[in-house]
Amino acid sequence: MCSDSPRTSGGLTAVNNVSFEVEAGTVVGLIGPNGAGKTTVFNLITAIYRPDQGEISFDQTSLINLPTHRIVSLGIARTFQTIRLFQNMSVLENVLAGCHCQMKAGVISSMFHTPRQRKEEGAAIQKALKALDFVGLRDQAEQLSKNLSYGNQRLLEIARALGTEPRLLILDEPAGGMNEQETALLVTFIEKLRDMGITVLLIEHDMSLVMRICEKIVVLEYGSKIAEGTPEEIKRDARVIEAYLGVDND
Numbered sequence: 001m002c003s004d005s006p007r008t009s010g011g012l013t014a015v016n017n018v019s020f021e022v023e024a025g026t027v028v029g030l031i032g033p034n035g036a037g038k039t040t041v042f043n044l045i046t047a048i049y050r051p052d053q054g055e056i057s058f059d060q061t062s063l064i065n066l067p068t069h070r071i072v073s074l075g076i077a078r079t080f081q082t083i084r085l086f087q088n089m090s091v092l093e094n095v096l097a098g099c100h101c102q103m104k105a106g107v108i109s110s111m112f113h114t115p116r117q118r119k120e121e122g123a124a125i126q127k128a129l130k131a132l133d134f135v136g137l138r139d140q141a142e143q144l145s146k147n148l149s150y151g152n153q154r155l156l157e158i159a160r161a162l163g164t165e166p167r168l169l170i171l172d173e174p175a176g177g178m179n180e181q182e183t184a185l186l187v188t189f190i191e192k193l194r195d196m197g198i199t200v201l202l203i204e205h206d207m208s209l210v211m212r213i214c215e216k217i218v219v220l221e222y223g224s225k226i227a228e229g230t231p232e233e234i235k236r237d238a239r240v241i242e243a244y245l246g247v248d249n250d
């Protein structure tokens with residue numbers, strides 16, 4: 001995947017000339033001070049925003065001009081910085097909502113609840129339960145989402161993304177609001193995802209997490225890329241140190 005895309009919003013160029021690649025099967029971190037343009041990059045990849053120019057591609061397929069549901073069906077799923085769950089729906093229903101955008105049965109099939117429709121629904125439930133199992137929430141499948149702890153709601157968002165069977169999982173501050181124990185568990189999940197061959201691109205302010213699990217880190221400041229490299233290279237990079245000077249990195 002690479003991107004090279006100015007994105008102007010109300011006169012502000014949020015992201016300018018940012019270009020990087022995410023190698024399949026790796027965990028890559030996108031970091032930078034608040035307002036650096038990290039979420040904007042995610043919104044560009046997932047077609048929430050459109051770049052004014054540049055290219056964003058996934059496995060040699062251009063994502064420019066594709067609608068979000070097509071991007072999901074290519075194998076890209078994401079979570080959001082602010083939790084976006086259907087709070088009054090069950091845990092399972094939330095994951096199914098993600099799976100549904102991949103179902104192929106047409107309107108007629110859905111109206112008459114044909115065998116094809118029933119078969120697809122059964123497969124979606126199995127996929128959803130598998131995703132819940134992965135994040136340890138299967139036992140709570142029937143709970144209302146709003147009754148989950150904050151950390152578990154974040155894990156549910158990951159399960160919902162996994163329900164679409166992505167090849168690339170994009171996580172926006174997955175450890176945000178998690179306690180130490182929940183963060184440690186999250187790290188094991190991300191490592192497991194990588195071992196399963198799922199590529200992970202994440203934004204995270206928890207630097208110890210980023211340094212521990214990312215093979216590569218891309219650093220943004222004021223909408224531009226200021227560094228890219230291994231955790232060791234990034235820790236030593238003078239521009240990165242300067243960008244973070246005075247910022248609490250813990």
Ligand SMILES: Nc1ncnc2c1ncn2[C@@H]1O[C@H](COP(=O)(O)OP(=O)(O)OP(=O)(O)O)[C@@H](O)[C@H]1O
Nearest residue numbers: 009010012014032033034035036037038039040041
């Ligand atoms: N829809 C929008 N309209 C106007 N300005 C926007 C919009 N989206 C983002 N911005 C601005 O673009 C800049 C980059 O925002 P973005 O959310 O991408 O930063 P970020 O690096 O993800 O920040 P944080 O770490 O605080 O989440 C900021 O100055 C932000 O205020």
